[in-house]
Amino acid sequence: MEAIRQLGQYATLLYHALRSILEFSTYRKNLFQEFVKIGYESIPIIMLTGVFTGAVLTLQTAYQLDTDIYPASIVGSIVGQSIIIELAAVIGALVLAGKVGARISTELGTMRVSEQIDALESMGFNSVTFLVVPRVLSGILMFPVLYVVAAVMGISGGLLAGTLDGILPAAEFMQGAREFFFPEDVVFGVVKSFVFGFVITSISSFKGYYASGGAEGVGNATTQATVLSCIYVLLSDFMLAALLL
Amino acid sequence: MIEIKNLSKSFGKNLVWENVSFNISDGETLAIIGKSGCGKSVLLKHLNALLYPDQGEVVIDGHKLFELSYAELRKIRQKFGILFQGGALFDSINTFENVAFPLRYFTDLDEPEIRKKVEKALEMVNLVGSGDKPTSALSGGMRKRVGLARAIILEPEYVLYDEPTSGLDPQTSEEINDLIVYMSEHLEITSIVITHDMHSVLQIAEKVAFLDQKKLSWYGTVEEMRSSKDSSLLDFIKASEFQI
Numbered sequence: 001m002e003a004i005r006q007l008g009q010y011a012t013l014l015y016h017a018l019r020s021i022l023e024f025s026t027y028r029k030n031l032f033q034e035f036v037k038i039g040y041e042s043i044p045i046i047m048l049t050g051v052f053t054g055a056v057l058t059l060q061t062a063y064q065l066d067t068d069i070y071p072a073s074i075v076g077s078i079v080g081q082s083i084i085i086e087l088a089a090v091i092g093a094l095v096l097a098g099k100v101g102a103r104i105s106t107e108l109g110t111m112r113v114s115e116q117i118d119a120l121e122s123m124g125f126n127s128v129t130f131l132v133v134p135r136v137l138s139g140i141l142m143f144p145v146l147y148v149v150a151a152v153m154g155i156s157g158g159l160l161a162g163t164l165d166g167i168l169p170a171a172e173f174m175q176g177a178r179e180f181f182f183p184e185d186v187v188f189g190v191v192k193s194f195v196f197g198f199v200i201t202s203i204s205s206f207k208g209y210y211a212s213g214g215a216e217g218v219g220n221a222t223t224q225a226t227v228l229s230c231i232y233v234l235l236s237d238f239m240l241a242a243l244l245l
Numbered sequence: 246m247i248e249i250k251n252l253s254k255s256f257g258k259n260l261v262w263e264n265v266s267f268n269i270s271d272g273e274t275l276a277i278i279g280k281s282g283c284g285k286s287v288l289l290k291h292l293n294a295l296l297y298p299d300q301g302e303v304v305i306d307g308h309k310l311f312e313l314s315y316a317e318l319r320k321i322r323q324k325f326g327i328l329f330q331g332g333a334l335f336d337s338i339n340t341f342e343n344v345a346f347p348l349r350y351f352t353d354l355d356e357p358e359i360r361k362k363v364e365k366a367l368e369m370v371n372l373v374g375s376g377d378k379p380t381s382a383l384s385g386g387m388r389k390r391v392g393l394a395r396a397i398i399l400e401p402e403y404v405l406y407d408e409p410t411s412g413l414d415p416q417t418s419e420e421i422n423d424l425i426v427y428m429s430e431h432l433e434i435t436s437i438v439i440t441h442d443m444h445s446v447l448q449i450a451e452k453v454a455f456l457d458q459k460k461l462s463w464y465g466t467v468e469e470m471r472s473s474k475d476s477s478l479l480d481f482i483k484a485s486e487f488q489i
Contacts, residue, residue: 119329124319
């Protein structure tokens with residue numbers, strides 16, 4: 001029963017957000033601030049995640065494949081395609097569920113319990129337009145950018161690990177990666193990152209916006225936001241794979 | 246004018262109060278008093294539709310608050326300024342920007358005009374030169390005064406005060422009370438003050454509403470309160486260790 005109530009509340013929040021999306025002047029300033037917080041400030045952690053994911057994937061792929069049977073360039077093919085189709089988007093999203101999702105729910109939750117959201121409403125502001133719309137919009141627009149960064153860094157990390165570990169030369173890695181590069185895989189990755197951006201920022205906004213019960217309530221909201229974001233990222237990943245591949 | 250008609254509110258199975266009715270005339274200062282947890286702040290939030298009742302209505306200048314569309318409600322809300330218990334200052338911006346916030350969004354004033362108005366409001370609450378301070382660097386009393394400056398910056402018709410003097414030292418409380426009186430007298434603002442500070446009540450209020458036993462237990466002028474024989478009201482006043 002509680003789950004149904006929350007689902008209804010989430011749908012209502014999204015409906016109000018969607019209805020007020022044209023009130024651009026209200027959230028313009030916040031939107032650009034969120035571009036910086038969600039996009040620009042997430043680049044270091046996304047680069048780091050991408051590099052290490054690509055590097056580990058290369059080492060493990062080489063370990064599992066017998067390169068006497070397969071050409072060494074197959075490592076580049078597997079790593080490149082895995083990064084583009086799956087890992088850049090999903091691993092990046094799980095990391096961002098912690099970084100971005102937790103920040104959003106804590107920020108909004110604190111604003112709720114300290115009556116800052118009430119203060120906005122009492123002045124005649126639409127607090128959903130002012131607070132939720134720029135966060136969700138920014139997530140939808142910035143996650144694809146971060147996905148591209150993660151993918152580039154993942155392939156670079158794989159190439160670097162393969163070269164430094166003597167598994168295969170850089171040229172061979174890139175040859176393998178290019179052989180199995182399909183532009184539609186990138187489109188699939190971008191679509192996934194759009195969806196993940198929406199899932200993480202909307203769930204975190206929802207949990208924070210309706211937080212209650214002081215510091216403990218904000219803590220619970222943040223935990224729930226992070227856990228639910230991760231679960232729904234994995235669920236939507238599966239659904240998108242089933243639908244689009 | 247604010248009319249409160251048969252208002253009842255519960256949270257789940259917990260009844261907060263029922264059938265609360267009273268009016269607040271223009272320019273009047275009303276104090277809502279009662280024990281902690283009796284639902285004073287809950288009642289205050291109904292006057293601005295920050296909370297909705299289970300039944301009953303609030304009528305502001307002829308508009309039934311709970312029947313308005315959200316767009317109409319936002320217009321009505323702009324007639325109000327609210328001083329929240331903890332100030333409810335936006336902690337992502339400094340003191341000056343907090344006070345300037347409503348001006349930036351609801352007026353077409355240019356920057357020098359905004360600066361002039363904000364400085365005047367900060368001067369009114371004795372916070373000259375504090376504009377650059379982050380809100381985290383403000384004391385409890387200063388936060389309330391900044392909240393008050395923000396609440397009145399758009400010159401609202403109604404100001405709602407939620408425990409304006411709680412947690413403050415006597416001198417700062419006195420300053421806040423003086424400000425409330427000043428605004429009522431000079432700016433003709435209608436004020437509704439939530440408090441359990443009887444000293445404040447006598448200093449600022451013309452009328453008193455006493456919430457007790459989940460209902461409006463007593464309502465009248467301060468003069469009537471002085472001579473009231475209502476036992477629960479007298480108990481409350483006695484418990485506040487204040488002689489009237």
